[in-house]
Structure formats: C-alpha cells, structure tokens
Amino acid sequence: MKEGADVRSEREFPSGQSGQGVGARLPRKEDDRLMRGRGQYVADIRLAGLQDVAFVRSPQAHARICGIHVPERHRGSVFTAADLVGIKPIRAVSGLPGFKISEQPVLATGKVRQVGELVAMCVAPTRAEAEDIAASVTLDLEELPAITDMLKAREPASALVHEHWGDNVFLETNYEVDISAALDAPIKVTREISTARQCMSPLEGRGVVATFDRRLDQLTLHSAAQMPHITRSGLAECLGMEEGQIRVISPDVGGGFGHKGILLPEEVCLSWLTMQRGHPVRWIEDRREHLVASSNCREHHYRITLYADRDGTLRGIDCEATVDSGAYSSYPFSACLEAAQVASILPGPYKMPAYRCRTFSVATNKCPILPYRGVARTGVCFALELMLDLVAAEAGLEPGEVRLRNLVLPEQMPFDNITKKHFDSGDYPEAMRRALAAVDIDAIRAKQGRGEADGRRIGVGVSIYCEQAAHGTSVYSGWGIPMVPGHEQASARLTPDGGLELRVGVHSHGQGMETTLAQVAHEMLGIDVAKIRIILGDTAMTPYSTGTWGSRSMVMAGGAVATACRELGERARRIGAKLLQHDPASVVLQNGEVRGVNGSVSLKTIAHTWYRRPQDLPADVDPGGLEVTQGYKPVRDSGTFSYAAHAAVVAVDPDLGEVEILDYVIVEDGGVLVNPLVVDGQIYGGLAQGIGTALYEEMPFDASGQPLATTLADYLLPGATEVPAARLDHMETPSPYTQFGVKGIGEGGAIAPPAAIANAVNDALRPLGVELMQSPITPHRVVAAVLAARATERSAA
C-alpha cells in the first residue's frame, strides 16, 4: 500500500529492517502456549484449601422476596444479603443530566429484578456439593408483573423496575441539528428496525478465585477480567477497602468482548466470603449462568426516517432509538452508554445537513445490557445501512451508488461530522468501490436476471461503518461514568542479560498483544521479540490503566510502550556513549547496538555493565538506570477512525428460509497495521460474531420474563461451517494523531456483517415484495415474510 510505504520511510525509528518491527506479519508468540492447551485460566488455578461456590439465583424476573429458607443442616454454608454487613451495592452512575441511579445489591434485597439475580451464596468443598446446597434453599417470592418489552415499559401505565423513579427510563437524550431543513425532501422512508437481545459468548465464561493474605493484609482476586485496575477500584468501593489492600490478577483470558470488563456481584461476594472464611473460594461461571444471568447485549429498537433527494443525496435522518438496558446499571460503563452513543454515532461516515435523534435507555426485568464488541455501532450500522438500501430502491439507484454519493470524501479529511465526531483520515469511497469490484456487482446482477435452477434467490448487500477507537479523556469525561481514560502508561526494563520486560495495564484476551507490543518495542530498540516479555493482567505488577476496551490497546498501550522504549533507548545510548568514550551526540542506537564512529556496544553489554559491573562505569554516568515508566496520549484524543466496507453475496431459499453466504468481502482501513496477521485474525473473529448477530443469535423471553435460550442447544452460535472464507483487502491510511499512524481495529469485524447480510437477503427477496428489518434473520422470519408478501399480492390481485 502506497500510503503505508511512505509513512514507514519517514519514520524516525531505527530498527524496522529485521522483519520483527511494526508491519511484520509475525506469528503470535502466545500461541505456542495457547494452542497447545498450556494456557492458564482462572479455572486452572489451584490453591490449598480452595472451596467452591454456587449461587441461589432468582427463578423469577420480578418478585418481592418474602423469605429465604435454608435447611438447618446447611446453616453456615449459605449466605444472604443479611450476612453481608457493610458491603455496598454496585453503583454505576452516569453524569449525563437526568440519569436515574440504580443500585445493584450484590445479593438481592427486597426485590429480585431479573431471572438469575443472585439471592444466596453457598459454599462447599466441590461445586457439585455447593449446587446440592443451593438446590435445598427455598425462596418465598411474591410475583410482580414482569417488564419485558422496552417499548411498553416506556408507557406511563407500565409496572416499574425501580419504583422510586416513577418511570422506567434510565436516561432520555435529545440531539438535533435543524431537522426542519430536511422535511421537504422528495424521498422520505420510514421504518421500524430492531436487533435481538444477544449473549456475547467468549469460549471462557467469567470466573473468580479469591484469597486473602494475612501477611500482606491483601485480598487477591483472580478474575477473568479485561480491566483489572477498574475491577479493583469497583471492588474497593463496594467492600470499603483501600485499593492497596486489593490485588486483581487476570491470568489468560479466553475472550472478553466487553463481558469481562464488568464488575460482577460475584466478584464482590467471593471477596467478602474469603475474608470471612479464611480459605480461598472459587466460582466458575457455567454456560447456563452465562446465558441466563450475565452477558446480555445488543437489544435495540429504531423508529427511523431518512430524507433524500431524487439522486440519492441524504438530506437528513430523524430517529427515535430505544435500548433495553435491563434491570441495573453495570459498572463501569453504566446503563446509558449504549443508547446515548446511538445518538452520536448514527450518522456514521455520511454527510448530511440535518439530523435529529432521541434516545431512551429503558429498565426492564432482564439482565443488565453490557457493551459487546462494536457496542452500539452494530445496531446503528444495521439500522442506517438497511435504510440506505431503501433510499436506493426509491431513487432507482444501486445501493453502492447511494453510499458513494454520501460518504465523506478523502479531501474533506480531517472531517467533523454532524455530531461533531472528528474523523482523522481515510478514503471511505475507495473502500466501498473496492468492495463492489471484488464481489463483481455487475456479474451478480446478470446472474440474478437468469435465476437459479434450485429455486433459491441470489442477493448482494453492502455496508460500511466507522469505528471510533481509543477515544480518551475529552470524550469520556462528557459521559461522566466511573471510568475516564487519561494518559496510558507503560514500564520498560532492560534486564541484566539484555532482554526487555514491558509492563502494561491493558490486557490481552485474544488480541495477540504479547506479540504486537513486543513488535513495537522491537521497532524502537531492535531487541529480538523472543527476548521481550509482556507483563499484563496484574494490578500489582502493571501501571494503572482503564484496561482493554474500545479498541484502544494498540493505540494507547502501543504508544506508551513506544514512548517508554524511546526513553529507555536514550538512556542506554548515553551509557553506551560513555563505554565507547564518545560524545553522546555522536552515537546512535541502531539494531540493538549503540554505534559510534570507532565502534559499537550492544544493549546486552550496556545492561550487563549497568547491573553487574557498575565499576566499569564512569562516575558521572546518568543515575536514572535502565527502567522507565512513561505515559502517552495521542496528539488528539478524540479517537482514531478505522472503517471497512463489507459486501455479502447470499443465496436464500424462500420456502425453507435458509440463507447461505456464498461470498464475503471486507475492505478495511485500520491505519498502519502493527501486525497484519493479527489484524486479519481480529477481522475474521469479528465477522463470525457479526454472522451470529445476522443469522443465529437471539435470547428470547416469555411474557413472565423467563429467558428461553438457556443452553447452547437453543442459543445458536455460528460454528466453523457457518463462517465463509472471507476475502480481506487492506488499505492503510495512517492516523495523523497516533504513534506510527496506528488506529484501533478490535471491534470492526463485528459491526458491519448484520447490515451487509440483511441487505443481501433483502436484495434477494425484494422482487417477492419481502423486507426483513429485524435481526437475526431466521428461517421462520424469512418464510413468514415470504408468506405475508404472497398474501398481500393475492389480496391486491
């Protein structure tokens, strides 16, 4: 890629020639451990005296607790809210005006507000015995009306999740830029669009092993967590402890996706329990707990109108978006981040002069909604991109043409859109053009004209999005939630044998950061990546960080590692100059050596001398040493904007409702790629999740608030056979604001597929008069829509 090549040649960095630095397609260092089953996850931790915990969970969605009956023989092994004296509820407050506060007791008090809510904690030598005890506990519950429909929950007559609020709305927001200017547009399309409630499904669920060290006066919580420092702050608040009394260790983590960024009531409960009992305790989430009680996400509803001119030029968007936030505000992201974000990101990468968006974060008797890879973007992309296809149909244009007419242009960069999002760089139309060319849109149209022998119908769909990543203080301070990212720090230490230890507060749960951060350090110092160790996931051993979320780690921790390594290299260079008896100004650090005109000295020798033979150093050497901590922020902290155009070709069986993905193309621009192999992996993984959103994943509830997909037999996830061999194409427009020009790309793969696939299905079925505006697109929904369209046609005839 041309831009990328230009950037690299301009770099100040000395070590890029070895094939291990920024841009190298390096296999992941951690895979040697992870792919051989030698990772160490929370469930692998064994501590002497460990006992297992099982929870009594609410069987009802909304009920008053009239009694909890523990059999006599199990008293002492069962704990309820009454036992947890001094433990505070989880409070995640947003500073946005009008936000209503929910308090989530770690064990239920007074009422239960969702199926699966923790009511009592049972401890025993094994999990099976703990479950036996849990099964013996009986609850006396007075059933209350369950609030399961977020639109009905907004109505004044609705029953209330939190009575003292007076309604069920966590937060309402309004945003408008002159919508009246759009109202006379000749094309006006209005629809209702919705995305199902899902469960994000990392291979590893949550898990906690808690223990207390009397000598250190310290609670150690091993937890499958993406943000251990934030977990520590939340725990300290709930437990009333000093942060220094708590150490959070997050070992290998088998996927996070947002679910593992949340402070769990289970974490608070087990922390309390180990301090009470004096022995380590463990709770490992099982898949039923995970599905029923924990990891819900994505449930959006849109009433949306697009205004456009006859040539497809967008005149404006008017939208009312509702998000089912569930019963409680989750820590630290709060119950409103999802819906409130909708308003700011709905316009996406499109130009428009008028915009209005009203959002509602609604409380219901379901699990708290959690931020899942892409967060609000997947729903927003689904809504907007489906609508743009309808504008295309009204205007008689190819869907791709409507995008090209409205996307921000490269010459407009940097670009502030209608919601004041600051786009740093990129060529969005080029990504779309490449995607259209790659699927050969003309050939597909010709094929559609001929029809298929097997009665299936072919369709093609496109979508495009932007992914704001690594947005920092200036963005998050406005949300007023418990966590606002500032400068990111990294520590770099040259070891006596010339290796490098890097300490970072972000975490790696599939992102390959043990490799990519080593590549960054190699770029700066020239040390072989095999000799670079990345230390992460432990509050005692790493600098404070808000952790890994929002596709921020490569930008922020990568930038911090580069900054720390630059300073470390500078110190080594000055020591090297002394050893070479050169003026420091006349030596350079290159490929792991300090070089002067008459010779060179390796970093290994410099380290050895500093630590092991200080007698060889002159008296006036800089005493700072070979261990540094440095902080980093991009030049602007409004976020990097990566993006991708997706194109899907599908075959739909109108009688059986089956959808097969025949071809899938992704043209993505993530700025300068530190490791293109890792980026490809991120995109493939995100695509699989996006296909899940599009076609498979749904957590339905009955009228009493019972979740109906309680095992993976009912909650369907795409498997290897459902994910096509997607074709990837990379553009590499550097960000002007970040170290190396990198951009965050962690979430994008999961954002665009539902829209591209739905548009392809609608393209296939449009001649039958069918339109699907709801995810997932199940066989039942497809056939229902086909039959409804046939009935309409018959009654018209």
Place this chain on the structure above:
Amino acid sequence: MKPAPFAYERPRDLDAALSMLAASNGSAKIIAGGQSLGPMLNLRLVQPELIIDISGLTELKRADVSGGELVLGALVTHADIEDGRTADVTRGAMRAVAANIAYRAVRNRGTIGGSLSHADPAADWISALAALGARMTLRSCAGARTMTIEAFVVGALESALQAGEIVESIHVPTRSASAHWGYAKSCRKTGEFAHAIGAVLIDPAAATARVVIGAIDTAPIVLTDAAGLFGGRIAADYKERFDAGIADAVLAKAGIDDVVQRHIHVGVLKRAVQEAAA
C-alpha cells in the same frame, strides 16, 4: 451445572443390567453414549438414584444380517453405521442419515438405541427408521417384545419403554431394489437438531409409499400408506404428483397451528420427495 448425586453401576452382561433395572423400581436411568443424558444430568433435568452404564454389554454391540433383515444391537454407534462397520441392507440410506447426525464427536459416542430411547422428536433415527419400516426389540427380566418404531415413539421424549425394559435391538428390513429413498432435513446450522425432517421410502413398482414428517413438537407423523400425498396412487410420476396442500392438511390435522412451520415442513418433505432415488 453439576449432576445431583447418583449411584453408578456398570454391569457385565444384559441379564445383570436387567436385574439392576428391575430392582431399582423406576429410579434408575440407563446410560449408553450419554450424548443426551449427560447434559440432562448436568442440568439436573433428571435426577436418578442410579445410573446403569450399559456400555460394557457386548451382546448389544452386534450387527448381523439374518432372515432378510439387519439386526443392530442398541449400542451400535452412529459412527459405526456412518463408517460402514455394520452391514447395510438399506443401500446406503442409513449410512447417509448417520453421517449427518449432529457432529462427529456426538456420532462417535452416541448410540442408535440411546437415540431411539430418548425419543427426541428432532432426532434422525426415529424418523428415518420409521420410514424404512424398522422394528425394535425391547427386553426386560420378564421377556422380550417387538414393535414398530412408530408404535415405540409415543410423543416428545416419550417412548413405549416400561419400567425395567431396555432397547435390545433394531431390525431393519432389506430395502427392495425398486424402492426410492429420500431424506431431507432443515437445521439452523450444521450439526444442530433439525427443525423439519422429511423421509420417504417410495416403491413405484410395488405402488407403495411410506412417508414420515419429523421434527415436529410431538412424535413424527408416519404415513405407512402415503398414496394420499400423491393423488391417491403411487406410480413412476410420483414426484410430479406430490400434493403440498394435502401435506399441509396432514400437518394441520396433527395440531401444527403455525402456518410458517407447516410451510417449512412441507418444503422439506417436498425436497425429500424430489431427491428420492433408487
């Protein structure tokens, strides 16, 4: 997701297993491959006092052809059939069905007798074997009895097995040279339970047709004389004569109220008919 406590026995022969079963007074469960019972135990959907593991009973691992039929012991696995380790009298029909049951890991351990005993409406064998005209032998301490598959499957997860009885063997008749076999199913994804199954054994020369519509909420619909679906007679042109309206009426009569579900079932049955071949 850990099971409630249970006792475990692994008898060495069928008589011992039947004695244990008789002595348990209905509080025991038999486990073979454990592909359905395992999760049900872990979810505490079943809480038997005793698990009788029959995986050591060599009597139930036989597969012989005798008297014009294939006799399969209840412990024959789906993979045994898929891989051709058992004789085949169905000219490939059973192998093809076996190869598409769930995932290979399930097929390695899951048994034909276990699948039938579990009587999950969405499973393959209760539909496929009913279409093939198979019978089963059930045995208890009191003796043995034989019945058709369609008589055995009473409803969703309900069979004719009585306390003390286990499935001993499955008897599959030889498929005639002129009989066409068609089997189709629709699954949300590869390896998942089907939400619609169609199985047909149509012999134009003999003018007979057995048709099964499976993966409905209850026992499969088994039409032993399905001429009604084909305009009242079975002949070489049966594919053209398939009447989707009659199939829909059969489903409606069986209590399937959802028109969309009926449409999908009819579509899958139609596919089985269209793909049927000698």
